[in-house]
Amino acid sequence: MxxxxxxxxxxxxxxxxxxxxxxxxxxxxxxxxxxxxxxxxxxxxxxxxxxxxxxxxxxxxxxxxxxxxxxxxxxxxxxxxxxxxxxxxxxxxxxxxxxxxxxxxxxxxxxxxxxxxxxxxxxxxxxxxxxxxxxxxxxxxxxxxxxxxxxxxELIRLASNQLKEPPMVLLRLPKLAWMALSDNPFLHSVLEAHADLKGLRTLEDLEESNDAAILGQGASGITRQYEYQGQKVAVKTYNTDIRVTSDGLPEEERRIHCAAAALDCSALIRVLGQTVRGSLVMELLQDFRAIGDPPSFDSCSRDVYSNDSLVHALTTEQAMTIVSALLQTLAALHEQGICHGDFYGHNILVCATDLNQVRLSDFGAAFFYEKGSSCGTFLERIELRAFAIFVKEVNTRLKEGESPLLRALVARCRKEEPSSENNFDRVYIWWKQTQLTDIAKEFGLGIDETVVEEKEAN
Missing domain, CATH: 3.80.10.10 (Ribonuclease Inhibitor)
Structure with a gap:
C-alpha cells in the first residue's frame, strides 16, 4: 500500500x-x-x-x-x-x-x-x-x-565521561584506530602525574593581544600570530574553563604539547615557552599544508585525498622520510604514555617547498595513559592501526607507484602478536633494520637479519 x-x-x-x-x-x-x-x-x-x-x-x-x-x-x-x-x-x-x-x-x-x-x-x-x-x-x-x-x-570519542575502568570491550575491537578517552576517572591519576610544567620557560616580554591575527580557533582554544624577538611565532590560548569538547580536555592537550616538546622529535611542533597568562608559544609553520582532508559523509571515518593533495607530489624517498619521522615520533610519544588519538592525514602537515619536512599537529584528542598496563598495550595497538592506515593511504597514491617497503611496513603494523609484543618501539626497530637491509642489497652487501630479532627480544 x-x-x-x-x-x-x-x-x-x-x-x-x-x-x-x-x-x-x-x-x-x-x-x-x-x-x-x-x-x-x-x-x-x-x-x-x-x-x-x-x-x-x-x-x-x-x-x-x-x-x-x-x-x-x-x-x-x-x-x-x-x-x-x-x-x-x-x-x-x-x-x-x-x-x-x-x-x-x-x-x-x-x-x-x-x-x-x-x-x-x-x-x-x-x-x-x-x-x-x-x-x-x-x-x-x-x-x-x-x-x-x-x-x-573505527573511531570513537569518549572523553569527559565517568568511566571508572578502561573500556576493554572497545579496546579489543578489530578495526578501532582512533580513540579519545581524556578526562575519565580511570585516567585522572595519570593526568595528575603530568601536572608539573615547571621546566617551561615563561616569555615575560611577549604581551598577548586580542588584536593579533588569528591563525585558527576551535573548541579547545584560539591561536594567534605574534612576533617575538624578530621571529614570527604562533601563540595558543587554551579554553581551560571548558570541560566538554568533541575530542578531549583542553588542559590535557596543553600538558601533552609541553611533554611532547621535550622529546626533541623533528616531526613535533616546537614549543618555545609560555606567556605570563599561560598560553603556549610555538614555532610558526609557514608553507605547511595538511597531507589529507578530513573525512566526508561518504568516507565517514577515512580521510579524503583530493587531486591537488601534496601526497600525489611525493616521491618514494620523500614518503619514506616522512613515514620514518612519524614512526619515530609515535614511538617516542607512546614510550611516555601519550596516545595521539587522532592520527590522520589531515593532522599531518608537510612543507610545500620541502616535502621532506613533516609535522604532526592537533593534540586535541590526545591523552596520557598508564604505560605498561593492559589498557596501554591495547591503546598502542589501536594507534598502530591508525598509522598503518595512513601509510597505506600515502603508499597507494605515490606518483612513482607503490613501494614494496612501505607495503611491508603496513603488514608489520598489522601483525597479530600473541601477547604485548607488537608496539611502536618494536615496529620502529624492525623498520630501521629493514631499510638498512634494503640499502645493503642495493650495494651487494649482506646484513645479518637476525639482529632485529635479537634487539626486539630485548
Missing amino acids: TFCSSDIPIDSLQELKRVVELAKLDVPLPISFPLDDVHTLNLSNCGLSTLPIGFEKAFPQLSILFLSNNQFQQVPEVIGKCPHLQMVAFKSNQLTTIHPEALQSQLRWLILTDNQISTIPETIGRCTRLQKCMLSGNQIQTLPDAMAHCTNL
Whole structure:
C-alpha cells in the first residue's frame, strides 16, 4: 500500500510540514508526502524535542539527519525506523536516554556529544555497520558487552565521561584506530602525574593581544600570530574553563604539547615557552599544508585525498622520510604514555617547498595513559592501526607507484602478536633494520637479519 499525505493524522501532517519549513527544503507547493528525493535534513537549532508521527514514512530515503542544539531528552524510537538513515547527530541536546529501538544496523555515524547520557542500550550490538561514534561529554560509567558486535567501529570519542575502568570491550575491537578517552576517572591519576610544567620557560616580554591575527580557533582554544624577538611565532590560548569538547580536555592537550616538546622529535611542533597568562608559544609553520582532508559523509571515518593533495607530489624517498619521522615520533610519544588519538592525514602537515619536512599537529584528542598496563598495550595497538592506515593511504597514491617497503611496513603494523609484543618501539626497530637491509642489497652487501630479532627480544 502506497503511503500518502492523507494517511497521516492532521496534527502530524502539520508538524511534518513544519519540519520541511524548518529544514528550509526547496519542495513544490502544496507539500505532498512522501518526499522521496530528500536525503539530508538539517534541523539543528530548531527548538525541537520530538519528531512527528509518520516521520520515517514522510522521508523514506533519508540518510543524514542533523538534530543538534535542540531539546530532545531521548533519542527517539523513530530514528531506528528510517531504513536508510546512516548518520544522525544529536549534539548538545538534553539527552538522558537512548530508546533501545533507535539503534539499528543501518547506522554508520552516531553523534551524541555533550548530553547527559549515562547508559548505552545493549541494542548497540545491532549496529554492526557503525564506523564512527561520538560520545564525549556525557555521564557514561560503563559500556555494554554488546559493543563487541560493533566490529566495523573505527573511531570513537569518549572523553569527559565517568568511566571508572578502561573500556576493554572497545579496546579489543578489530578495526578501532582512533580513540579519545581524556578526562575519565580511570585516567585522572595519570593526568595528575603530568601536572608539573615547571621546566617551561615563561616569555615575560611577549604581551598577548586580542588584536593579533588569528591563525585558527576551535573548541579547545584560539591561536594567534605574534612576533617575538624578530621571529614570527604562533601563540595558543587554551579554553581551560571548558570541560566538554568533541575530542578531549583542553588542559590535557596543553600538558601533552609541553611533554611532547621535550622529546626533541623533528616531526613535533616546537614549543618555545609560555606567556605570563599561560598560553603556549610555538614555532610558526609557514608553507605547511595538511597531507589529507578530513573525512566526508561518504568516507565517514577515512580521510579524503583530493587531486591537488601534496601526497600525489611525493616521491618514494620523500614518503619514506616522512613515514620514518612519524614512526619515530609515535614511538617516542607512546614510550611516555601519550596516545595521539587522532592520527590522520589531515593532522599531518608537510612543507610545500620541502616535502621532506613533516609535522604532526592537533593534540586535541590526545591523552596520557598508564604505560605498561593492559589498557596501554591495547591503546598502542589501536594507534598502530591508525598509522598503518595512513601509510597505506600515502603508499597507494605515490606518483612513482607503490613501494614494496612501505607495503611491508603496513603488514608489520598489522601483525597479530600473541601477547604485548607488537608496539611502536618494536615496529620502529624492525623498520630501521629493514631499510638498512634494503640499502645493503642495493650495494651487494649482506646484513645479518637476525639482529632485529635479537634487539626486539630485548
